[in-house]
Amino acid sequence: MPRVLPLLTVFLTLSTALAGGGEAPTVTLNNPNCHPVVGTVTFRTATDPAASRRLAQLFAQDQADRAAQPIDWSKVAPADQARRAEALRLLNAGRLSQSEDFYHAAFLFQHGDCPQHYELANLLAQQAMSRGSPSAGWLYAATYDRWMLSLGRPQKYGTQFVTEPEGCGVKLAPYDPATTDAERTRYGAPTLAVALRQADKLSALCQARQQAP
Incomplete structure (x- = not known):
């Protein structure tokens, strides 16, 4: 390392x-x-x-x-x-x-x-x-x-997501809870709340694709 x-x-x-x-x-x-x-x-x-x-x-x-x-x-x-x-x-x-x-x-x-x-x-x-x-x-x-x-x-800014091995579950990769939203937005990264919502949206999109005929 x-x-x-x-x-x-x-x-x-x-x-x-x-x-x-x-x-x-x-x-x-x-x-x-x-x-x-x-x-x-x-x-x-x-x-x-x-x-x-x-x-x-x-x-x-x-x-x-x-x-x-x-x-x-x-x-x-x-x-x-x-x-x-x-x-x-x-x-x-x-x-x-x-x-x-x-x-x-x-x-x-x-x-x-x-x-x-x-x-x-x-x-x-x-x-x-x-x-x-x-x-x-x-x-x-x-x-x-x-x-x-x-x-x-852990990641610092919350820009990276991971997919669960089975199914369509997407979540934010482990992150440092000490990082503030001010630090994130300083570099154009979304706030923590927005990033967590994005993970939910990605999961829903994947599930919709799997259910489509």
Whole structure:
């Protein structure tokens, strides 16, 4: 299990390095069970329109694969892995720097297969926020929640749901009751009451689909 640095410390370190125009912030995330293995990545500031366009295409593919229901995971899972690998190559080559680049890459790694992918997704969402993305707040909260759950810890913001093994029961994944609604809404996450109602709606929708002729 990786050593978890205080999130605020990581965010301030990366943001300070970026704003100061000094050495580019770097993070190392090693886990041989990740596909791909992350290793050391550096968040740079160079502009590469071709890389931005390519990452936008990868993001669109990711979303399209999840629009079709039911999802064929035998096809989507390897496609996800390939998209993550390509995004990581672009990141390591120093070709990603725009807020939307990091937003798109964070989405790809949010669909990862290990805690280090979710941690990287959270750091990418932080970079998107620090570079002016107006919609990265919710992604920051969601990637943090997914990261914590992957470590066996409760989520903080209440963005993640789980389905019961049998039937259509959907509920909010274990969450930290100390988190306030003010903390949640600061990043665009719903209040706890809204999230709990959403779980009920998802359960009802699943049941309606099962009962349909």
